[in-house]
Amino acid sequence: PTHPDTADVLVVGGGIGGLGAAFALAGEGLRVRVLEAAPEFGEVGAGLQLAPNGTRVLHEYGLLDEAKRRGVVPETMVMFDAVDATELTRLDLRDLERRYGFPYIVIHRSDLHALLLDACRRAGVDLATDSRVVEYRTRGPRPSVVLADGRIEDADVVIAADGLHSVARDRFVGDAPVGSSYVAYRGAVPIDDVRDQRVHENAVVVYVGPRCHFVQYALRGGEMFNQVAVFQSPKALAGEDDWGTPDELDEAFADTAEQVRAGIPLMWRDRWWRMFDREPVDTWVFDRVALLGDAAHPPLQYLAQGAIMALEDGWVLARHAARNRAADGTVDWAAALAGYQAVRPEHCRRVQRTARAWGELWHLDGLARAQRNRILRERDTYDYTFVDWLYGPTALEPDREAPMFVPIPLDSFADAAP
Numbered sequence: 001p002t003h004p005d006t007a008d009v010l011v012v013g014g015g016i017g018g019l020g021a022a023f024a025l026a027g028e029g030l031r032v033r034v035l036e037a038a039p040e041f042g043e044v045g046a047g048l049q050l051a052p053n054g055t056r057v058l059h060e061y062g063l064l065d066e067a068k069r070r071g072v073v074p075e076t077m078v079m080f081d082a083v084d085a086t087e088l089t090r091l092d093l094r095d096l097e098r099r100y101g102f103p104y105i106v107i108h109r110s111d112l113h114a115l116l117l118d119a120c121r122r123a124g125v126d127l128a129t130d131s132r133v134v135e136y137r138t139r140g141p142r143p144s145v146v147l148a149d150g151r152i153e154d155a156d157v158v159i160a161a162d163g164l165h166s167v168a169r170d171r172f173v174g175d176a177p178v179g180s181s182y183v184a185y186r187g188a189v190p191i192d193d194v195r196d197q198r199v200h201e202n203a204v205v206v207y208v209g210p211r212c213h214f215v216q217y218a219l220r221g222g223e224m225f226n227q228v229a230v231f232q233s234p235k236a237l238a239g240e241d242d243w244g245t246p247d248e249l250d251e252a253f254a255d256t257a258e259q260v261r262a263g264i265p266l267m268w269r270d271r272w273w274r275m276f277d278r279e280p281v282d283t284w285v286f287d288r289v290a291l292l293g294d295a296a297h298p299p300l301q302y303l304a305q306g307a308i309m310a311l312e313d314g315w316v317l318a319r320h321a322a323r324n325r326a327a328d329g330t331v332d333w334a335a336a337l338a339g340y341q342a343v344r345p346e347h348c349r350r351v352q353r354t355a356r357a358w359g360e361l362w363h364l365d366g367l368a369r370a371q372r373n374r375i376l377r378e379r380d381t382y383d384y385t386f387v388d389w390l391y392g393p394t395a396l397e398p399d400r401e402a403p404m405f406v407p408i409p410l411d412s413f414a415d416a417a418p
């Protein structure tokens with residue numbers, strides 16, 4: 001392992017974003033040290049969807065086969081109306097794989113995290129736990145960070161991958177997370193517990209309904225079944241502190257179809273998550289400190305792209321480091337970070353904005369819901385207009401940028417809303 005004071009790169013935060021970046025940079029021969037606040041590396045939550053733009057990065061890292069082994073490669077993604085359980089639209093994930101060159105997979109968060117952690121270990125990344133960064137210093141020849149216990153560490157460059165509540169974001173941008181009034185419950189159970197409900201084992205299923213939605217898919221080679229229930233919390237909306245309690249969960253799904261209601265009792269009821277994002281910002285690089293992952297661009301989760309964007313960031317960053325590396329091995333970090341900054345914010349801004357719009361569309365009620373359903377039913381399964389910009393390689397190669405994505409005009413629904 002590398003000695004701290006000889007690290008080329010310090011990565012703050014050992015989540016999926018931080019570990020992905022650390023692995024990619026170590027792969028370029030750089031000495032990388034990860035500083036993780038928690039006493040152990042790990043992930044909370046259950047399933048994670050990885051669309052082709054995410055599995056493309058895993059393929060580049062040589063980790064895709066293992067990810068597929070640990071996860072599930074579903075055949076379809078189907079959207080149903082949560083109230084009447086009618087089908088609205090679907091994606092044929094086999095065709096999607098042919099189109100974009102990489103599969104759509106689902107994987108347990110802790111499995112993806114463990115896979116990246118193992119890869120970092122093999123690549124010689126220096127991994128430190130109990131290392132909470134409380135301050136960043138950009139003056140002087142090398143940037144440095146101050147840890148909670150007073151230690152100071154420096155490197156040629158610091159990558160802040162410290163998540164939604166990023167200290168670096170606070171220090172350099174100074175904005176606050178934007179709280180939506182939506183709350184998520186998660187839950188993963190053995191597949192046998194849901195067999196009698198005749199759930200779709202080979203599909204990613206989402207039921208969209210008024211102020212709520214429900215996601216289901218099998219995990220871990222089909223042994224587990226993952227569910228996410230999201231709803232607007234009346235107490236969160238009213239600004240009360242005890243938002244999202246289980247009685248609110250039950251109430252939010254009371255008028256949904258039987259298929260949906262059957263899943264609600266299986267949710268973990270001792271922990272729930274408020275949905276936050278932030279306003280997009282165009283500047284992620286502050287001298288020799290760069291934001292990455294949720295620290296830079298936390299989205300609402302409706303497009304299932306947060307972890308993917310974090311993985312993409314690391315891959316792009318490492319490519320720019322490699323491009324700006326002299327024969328003696330030194331990296332022109334100003335140029336590398338400028339390259340990273342030139343490529344990523346525009347795409348991530350678009351994901352953040354579209355995720356918000358997508359969430360609004362999912363949660364419509366009344367006439368607007370009926371209009372949405374009609375439009376979605378008319379969509380051809382093999383029409384990729386809405387996902388080309390997202391699942392294709394454009395996020396990594398801006399010279400291949402697709403035309404600006406135009407979401408279904410929400411204004412027309414807003415006018416019609418009761």
Ligand code: FAD
Nearest residue numbers: 013015016017037049133162163293294304305306307308
């Ligand atoms: P984090 O995972 O938050 O990691 C940050 C790390 O930094 C943590 O380990 C933390 O302990 C550490 N840390 C924090 N502060 C400090 C500090 N001061 N010093 C040192 N270390 C620190 N994304 C997808 O791609 N697909 C999906 O299907 C999907 N589904 C989702 C469903 C839900 C309900 C939610 C809430 C999110 C979902 N996401 C999904 C988004 C995804 O989970 C996140 O975008 C992703 O995990 C962000 O990774 P990260 O490494 O940037 O941040």
